[in-house]
Amino acid sequence: MFPKEITKTLKLFGYFNPHEVSEAVLLLAQLGDKARVLAGGTDLIHTMRLRQITPEYLINIKDIVNLNYLKENAGLEMGALTRISTIKESEIIKQKYISIYEATEWFGSPQVRNMATVGGNICRSSPSSDLIPPLMTLGAVLKLVGPRGERKVLLEDFLLRAGKTLLDQEILTSIFVPPMGKNSGTAFKKLIRSSQDLAKVSCAVNISVEGGRCRDIIIALGAVADKVFRAKKAENILRNEEITDEKIKDVAQRASQEAQPITDVRSTATYRSHVIKVLVERLVRLSIERAEGKCG
Ligand SMILES: Cc1cc2nc3c(=O)[nH]c(=O)nc-3n(C[C@H](O)[C@H](O)[C@H](O)COP(=O)(O)OP(=O)(O)OC[C@H]3O[C@@H](n4cnc5c(N)ncnc54)[C@H](O)[C@@H]3O)c2cc1C
Structure with missing residues (x-):
């Protein structure tokens, strides 16, 4: 049996489905604190059910093109919408970034891994987020896009406390991991x-x-x-x-x-x-x- 609070239905909310980062950023700027970004939803929907947050609007970013990729580009680059399952199955990750692979090994269930995104795992800023520790030790840099343009920040500086980050009406679009040093x-x-x-x-x-x-x-x-x-x-x-x-x-x-x-x-x-x-x-x-x- 689930505790009673978890079975609560969601409160009504307005829903947007942008296809471009610029469109999503505009919505965030217009709606301010009333809106939340929705990626995989594995965390957000749960907290909405518990009434821990009750946003008036959700901005679903999952249909934005070009945010779901994993490639080597003088280091490792991942779009914010890259699923945990994609990371777990990647040969590049397994061969060259073993600690990231190890963080996906015991991550939730296959269903959760197929929905959850790396961006959501970071932006949620949970002390127990699995991908944050390895990415932090590898010197990961985040690209944030907002109404004032784009900026790059070290993951280490991005996290303020549980549930709180540097995000200011911004969307995390990608994560860059510098190449591993020699004898590392x-x-x-x-x-x-x-x-x-x-x-x-x-x-x-x-x-x-x-x-x-x-x-x-x-x-x-x-x-x-x-x-x-x-x-x-x-x-x-x-x-x-x-x-x-x-x-x-x-x-x-x-x-x-x-x-x-x-x-x-x-x-x-x-x-x-x-x-x-x-x-x-x-x-x-x-x-x-x-x-x-x-x-x-
Ligand atoms: C059964 C279950 C098991 C789980 N097991 C694990 C586990 O083993 N390890 C673990 O670390 N976590 C676990 N989680 C927590 C959660 O699944 C992960 O943290 C997941 O990676 C969150 O990603 P998401 O795409 O679902 O985020 P969402 O729920 O969509 O979003 C989470 C937060 O980040 C914000 N956000 C998301 N993407 C962006 C973006 N690109 N830009 C700006 N803001 C954004 C949202 O507004 C929201 O505040 C589990 C959850 C469940 C329900």
Whole structure:
């Protein structure tokens, strides 16, 4: 049985179906806060059913041409409407951006993955969004288009807090991931209560190594603060340093200190604090092995 609130029917709303980004942007500018962008709808419709939001208008962007693609273009470029299932099945992603692939492996059900878009996953700014940690560690850049033109922002700067981003009557149109550096390795993992659940803790790592030293490292943590964030103090322990067992343990310990987990329906703050340490240590080791070509 679903809780009573979830079975509520949707409140009536006006519906627009633009075919061009410019048309959608114009609608957003005219309707302001009364309107919401609809992509896959896997999150938006659910929150509307729960009456957490009750927009007067929906602007369905799914029929906009040229926002649904995944290609290599001196890096990786994805249209905002690219489905999670497309990312999961992409050979480019599997071969070259393994942490992004790992984020799709346990993402919802096939039905959810066929509807949900990468843009929706980012714009929702959930601390437990699966694609944000790997994309953040890879230095993803977002293209936003609005009434004042277009701008590019780092994913890391885009997220303000849970459910809140830099979007200002704008549409996210594409995501660019710079090419992976030489001798780089990445990894992502989330811990879940059961399949198809949101993460109770997640982590992504991107490291580049050379002759036993760490040239650079980026660590992103999910579901342990009010947004996905970089554990920068932990990164600083290893950046430009010789890689030792002790330093990896210090990195994990410091990352856990940077987290600000809460207790909720998925886990307790105590468990999250403990397990983030374990996860960071394992993923740093796995990323190093991948960077050194010791495993796939
Ligand atoms: C059963 C179930 C399981 C799920 N499992 C997972 C999971 O394992 N991992 C996970 O991360 N998430 C999960 N989710 C959450 C959700 O499916 C994803 O976050 C999904 O990627 C959202 O994308 P969407 O296209 O459906 O977004 P929508 O629901 O259409 O939109 C989400 C938000 O983003 C805004 N938005 C969407 N696209 C744009 C754009 N291009 N420009 C500007 N604003 C935009 C919308 O206005 C809305 O506020 C699950 C949801 C369900 C119902």
